[in-house]
Amino acid sequence: GAGVSQTPSNKVTEKGKYVELRCDPISGHTALYWYRQSLGQGPEFLIYFQGTGAADDSGLPNDRFFAVRPEGSVSTLKIQRTERGDSAVYLCASSSTEGKTQYFGPGTRLLVL
């Protein structure tokens, strides 16, 4: 079946701009996670949704970052006033429910110039 998909695969933006990154989880998966991976590092947790609600947003670095999942399926990660340090690969994962195996998408490579 279809895995987790993320769009766009690459995004180049200028410092100060607003960006949205989209994640389509595996159909039927209720849990959705966002991670960020900087060059040469392992992925770092950002936020986790169970259904429509953000169950844990402790990994969001500051209030420029926000994520939504209004219908409990697709999620959008929003970054305001982007900074060069936001450049990274943003990964999305989903699991059938909380605590089950997470399956990752291919990621969105964000470059802030």
Add this chain to the structure above:
Amino acid sequence: DAKTTQPPSMDCAEGRAANLPCNHSTISGNEYVYWYRQIHSQGPQYIIHGLKNNETNEMASLIITEDRKSSTLILPHATLRDTAVYYCIVTPGRRALTFGSGTRLQVQP
């Protein structure tokens, strides 16, 4: 979540078994051992997980010591496509995964 320690890099000859070790001496009774790998420029790929017993699937085998303080991921016949960073993660399976630096496995022809 318990910390894990993995060697930064390993080499393996194509066709041979790759044995990737992981130490997790502070693991708690309710924590699982998960293995993921990340091939260059791709998202992490789930490989296998276990709690106490050894596990095997079509990709790999996971051997967990009796005291659960360490484990070994075994790729029985490594191919060039197995070249990747392998992450050992210990988690109670609640929410976020905590990735370390992993082991960079290079399969040599």
